[in-house]
Amino acid sequence: MGAERLSAPDHEVVVIGAGPGGIAAGVELKRAGVRDFVILERADEVGGSWHENHYPGLEVDIPSLAYQYSFARNPDWSRLFASGAEVKRYHREVARRFGLYPHLRFGTEVTAEEWDEDRHRWSLRLADGSALFARFVISAVGAFISPKVDPGIPGLSDYRGRIQRPADWDDGYDLAGQQVAIIGTGASSVQITPAIAGEVGSLAVFQRTPVWCLPKPNPRIPPAVRLALRVPGVQAGVHGAALVAVDAALRTMSSTPLPVVRPALRAIDATAIRGYRGLLRLMVRDPEIRERLAPDYGPIAKRPTLNTGYLLAFNRDNVDLVTTPIERFTAHGLRTTDGVEREFDMIVLATGYHVFSDPETYTPGLVVGRDGLDLGKYFTENGLQAYESVALPGLPNRWTLVGPYSWTGSGWHAFVEMTAAHAVRAISEARRRGATCVAVRQDAHDAYHRRVYRHGAAMRYYLAELNAHVPTYYRNSQGDSTYIRPTGFFSARRAHHRFPFSDYDFDRLPA
Incomplete structure (x- = not known):
């Protein structure tokens, strides 16, 4: 990626994307005491698809109480299913409340990521031709990566x-x-x-x-119900029952x-x-x-x-x-x-959209890790896989918030919170140990993938056999159902918050 600088990384952590996942990552980083981080966003505001989409009739398709962060519950949703404009305002308010705007860099699109083994850092190529260097990268580009520009119809x-x-x-x-x-x-x-x-x-x-x-x-949510939703534990209890x-x-x-x-x-x-x-x-x-x-x-x-x-x-x-x-x-x-x-x-x-569960979404050359591991080629040749949906052995110091087998049947916010917590927990442990490189162990990755693939047998039958005749992004071009984490929400939450540090290797550059 051109001449490499010999200086330290520009930032300790770079978060790519300022949608729901990027906001969750930013909040987790601040809670962990990490101050040197930047959130790169290609648009001009936070919110991801809720900022980009503003078409007629736009609303959430799950109840508003399930479409929010656990650390920023909103008792004032106007309707059972909030409008797109209201959800967009919610994300802006959360980013402002938790002090994320000083860390945001809008109009910045990452076009390539390359791991530098000699310096234990990522080189990020930007759309304007410049480069940014980071010790750790959290990819928060979301589930729906980009709209399909070509509808596949001639003319x-x-x-x-x-x-x-x-x-x-x-x-x-x-x-x-x-x-x-x-x-x-x-x-x-x-x-x-x-x-x-x-x-x-x-x-x-x-x-x-x-x-x-x-x-x-x-229906509109009556004032009395909104008042009840302000009582501590009420929203969490209602949402928890659904989960x-x-x-x-x-x-x-x-x-x-x-x-x-x-x-x-x-x-x-x-x-x-x-x-x-x-x-x-x-x-x-x-x-x-x-x-x-x-x-x-x-x-x-x-x-x-x-x-x-x-x-x-x-x-x-x-x-x-x-x-x-x-x-x-x-x-x-x-x-x-x-x-x-x-x-x-x-x-x-x-x-x-181009969806995170399709191998075609990952362009060869976009993410290149240790020993030349190309994420696009790897997924094409080996199928989509990642330890706890967030990490690959060949991509040190990098976590993806919406990765293979990640959706747990909850709202998006609930699971990007736990994947962000996983990434920040690993980064925090690296900082505690003085490590400059964190990579999931191959054996831990392989054991996890075997387990989640085995549990996905019923889902593969349902999508690839019983309903094989219907096109769906729940089943990718490889016939796999990598969209859904079959083991459920609570198992995923425990794993992301309590994964053993022995599943990772922690190394440091020579002095």
């Missing part, structure tokens, strides 16, 4: 109308009376569709795969023998699919549209969604559901494989 450059993306929405564009198309039926499409259906002239939703979408009552239920489901699934799990999952899916068809009969008038909206896969094979207005939108005269595959973009709209060309003033590309 995008030919289209002369307006393109909108959920992560880059032009709020100033006047939708009134416009002919609009939405490509995709994932979480953002489910929110955008009902939010704009009453404003546009016409709306065509292009569906590749039907989505599970359940009604989402979203116990999710944890029990994951542990049951991961520990039950496959001969028992297989028929049970088949029966659960079949029952759920029949039940959802009943819901469609209640909410959608047209029998043909109901049939096209009905999933033929299980409710957790893809990310399920919640939105009362999505299914109801297809009762509107100006909303159409298109299930014929798109052949290409044209100058004025879209042509489907049946030869029909539809003209649109605006097309919304709700086609998803």
Whole structure:
């Protein structure tokens, strides 16, 4: 990465990303007494996807009480499911309350990371061509790394109308009376569709795969309830009860023998699919549209969604559901494989993100560690894996907050708190010992990976066999379910807070 400087690192710790994970890491570092750290953020504000996304209808899809830090519980959420703007404000307020803004460096994108074995430090190449040197790196880039710019449909450059993306929405564009198309039926499409259906002239939703979408009552939280939420322990108790239920489901699934799990999952899916068809009969008038909206896969094979207005939108005269595959973009709209060309003033590309659980997300050359270990090549050749989801032996002094097998069924904040605690605990021990290099031991890494892979057998059956016909980011291109940590939330939390230091090697540079 060019000529190396002989001086000490610029910072003891560099955190990459100022979304929920980066904020959690910053708070943990301050609590541990680490003062020499910087948080690099490519955008101009904290919040990650909650700063970048501000499309119509944006809300959290789990209750607000479960979508916050344990160290910064908010008793004043306005609704059961908070709006995107409210969540964005929450992250800014937390960063300000815990004094993180002096440590933030906005408009700074890391384009490559390279380990320097001779100096026990990371060299970070930035988008402006400069370099930054750090003793320790915490990667907090999140689960949804970047939006998919290319929707995989030919002719995008030919289209002369307006393109909108959920992560880059032009709020100033006047939708009134416009002919609009939405490509995709994932979480953002489910929110955008009902939010704009009453404003546009016409709306065509292009569906590749039907989505599970359940009604989402979203009442305002009364003042009396907000007052109760201020009582110490109330929010933690409510959230904890929900975590116990999710944890029990994951542990049951991961520990039950496959001969028992297989028929049970088949029966659960079949029952759920029949039940959802009943819901469609209640909410959608047209029998043909109901049939096209009905999933033929299980409710957790893809990310399920919640939105009362999505299914109801297809009762509107100006909303159409298109299930014929798109052949290409044209100058004025879209042509489907049946030869029909539809003209649109605006097309919304709700086609998803590059996700942390896909090996293709990790570009070769982006992260290069000890003895030339290239993270992108390593994951492609060996599958996604990391000790407790955060560390690899060939990447010393580096932890990833959202890594392989990391999601525990909780809200994002709950598990980035514990992965941040893992990273800072290891850094703190290195500081106590005067060590300049911390690397997880190969045997500890391998033992953990064997264990988590074994517990993931039921999830792999569910995603790669029972529901193999449905595209989902819960199953990656290698047929593995590295999105989910099958052992559950509480097991993960104990492991991140109590991992034995003997699982790491601590070394120091010669004087």
